[in-house]
Amino acid sequence: MECERIVIRRGPRSGLPIIVAIHSTALGPALGGCRIKEYQRWEDGLADAQRLAAAMTAKCAVAGLDHGGGKTVVVAGPGPAPGPRPDRTAALHDVGDLVEEFGGAYSTGPDVGTGPADMDVIAERTRHVFRGDSSPATATGVMAALRVLGGDSYAVIGLGHVGADVAGRLLAAGHRVLVTDVDERKRELFPAAAWVSPDAILDAEVDVLVPAALGGLLTPATVRRLRCRAIAGPANNQLDDPATADLLHERGIVWAPDHVVSAGGVLYATETDLHGASPTAATARVEKIGETLQAILDRAAGEGTTPLRAAEALAAARFTRPR
Ligand SMILES: NC(=O)c1ccc[n+]([C@@H]2O[C@H](COP(=O)([O-])OP(=O)(O)OC[C@H]3O[C@@H](n4cnc5c(N)ncnc54)[C@H](O)[C@@H]3O)[C@@H](O)[C@H]2O)c1
Numbered sequence: 126m127e128c129e130r131i132v133i134r135r136g137p138r139s140g141l142p143i144i145v146a147i148h149s150t151a152l153g154p155a156l157g158g159c160r161i162k163e164y165q166r167w168e169d170g171l172a173d174a175q176r177l178a179a180a181m182t183a184k185c186a187v188a189g190l191d192h193g194g195g196k197t198v199v200v201a202g203p204g205p206a207p208g209p210r211p212d213r214t215a216a217l218h219d220v221g222d223l224v225e226e227f228g229g230a231y232s233t234g235p236d237v238g239t240g241p242a243d244m245d246v247i248a249e250r251t252r253h254v255f256r257g258d259s260s261p262a263t264a265t266g267v268m269a270a271l272r273v274l275g276g277d278s279y280a281v282i283g284l285g286h287v288g289a290d291v292a293g294r295l296l297a298a299g300h301r302v303l304v305t306d307v308d309e310r311k312r313e314l315f316p317a318a319a320w321v322s323p324d325a326i327l328d329a330e331v332d333v334l335v336p337a338a339l340g341g342l343l344t345p346a347t348v349r350r351l352r353c354r355a356i357a358g359p360a361n362n363q364l365d366d367p368a369t370a371d372l373l374h375e376r377g378i379v380w381a382p383d384h385v386v387s388a389g390g391v392l393y394a395t396e397t398d399l400h401g402a403s404p405t406a407a408t409a410r411v412e413k414i415g416e417t418l419q420a421i422l423d424r425a426a427g428e429g430t431t432p433l434r435a436a437e438a439l440a441a442a443r444f445t446r447p448r
Pocket residue numbers: 237259260261263282283284285286287288305306307308311323337338339340359360361387388390
């Protein structure tokens with residue numbers, strides 16, 4: 126998880142700790158979103174930035190992108206997160222200035238706690254920022270992964286930007302769909318889908334579980350309860366620990382690694398914003414997530430290993446091959 130470079134700075138405008146962690150530029154300039162989040166201590170934000178930057182390196186490598194991983198974390202607490210204005214603007218301008226200092230070796234984008242409007246503010250200080258909403262492309266990538274796994278019934282956990290999009294597409298395709306969210310108001314989104322409580326959905330007898338909320342869903346305790354045959358969703362860091370991938374394997378549940386499934390947003394953004402691709406060409410690139418996942422599952426089956434290990438091997442190979 127060692128990072129190539131980490132800059133920690135108290136934002137001159139906001140007074141908040143701003144952290145940029147560059148995990149790797151071995152394959153090319155680093156990419157990774159900007160997270161604004163409360164942490165008990167700034168060191169916790171630093172640990173998060175390092176972990177998330179490393180995950181971005183793996184995501185880019187396995188997606189075939191000539192980019193590495195980075196992350197920005199704005200430590201917004203403890204205490205109230207930066208208010209609507211002007212504190213938030215001050216923090217975002219601090220981020221923009223810091224990103225600019227990397228001179229293009231790192232670009233940021235939306236993440237947990239930030240959205241496209243925040244990126245517009247960061248863009249006032251740097252051009253190395255991805256603007257726009259990445260969730261439709263992420264949902265397209267998830268659908269490509271789900272097609273590889275096949276199935277008629279799905280349980281979608283989390284009806285946010287990506288989860289609601291995926292649930293809508295599954296329903297439109299005529300599948301049986303169970304949905305849940307901690308926010309009960311989301312119930313109204315899909316009257317045609319069966320609503321289940323966030324806890325009970327883990328016991329649902331469905332073909333595929335689609336984690337689309339926050340990370341850490343898959344633990345030894347939850348894996349014991351699952352009655353699906355496969356899992357694929359956009360939520361980052363679904364496993365509480367890499368060893369949980371072995372538990373899923375032992376139970377005969379195919380787990381599509383989250384960093385493979387969730388790469389649609391970053392693939393689309395790099396193709397359109399950095400390489401000038403048309404929306405059609407960029408979408409075709411996102412669809413290739415299906416091929417990548419198929420290759421990973423074939424390799425895992427052939428070697429009698431987990432999809433996680435197969436994905437790690439695929440990513441590792443990119444660092445030893447000439448670009
Ligand atoms: N948006 C993207 O392009 C993108 C790209 C890659 C990965 N991801 C990951 O995908 C996941 C979803 O992203 P999003 O943009 O849709 O986020 P979002 O914040 O729009 O939606 C998350 C949803 O999950 C719900 N939720 C939170 N905790 C829950 C729980 N315990 N049980 C059920 N529902 C719960 C929230 O109420 C919300 O509706 C996140 O983990 C994110 O990091 C998103």
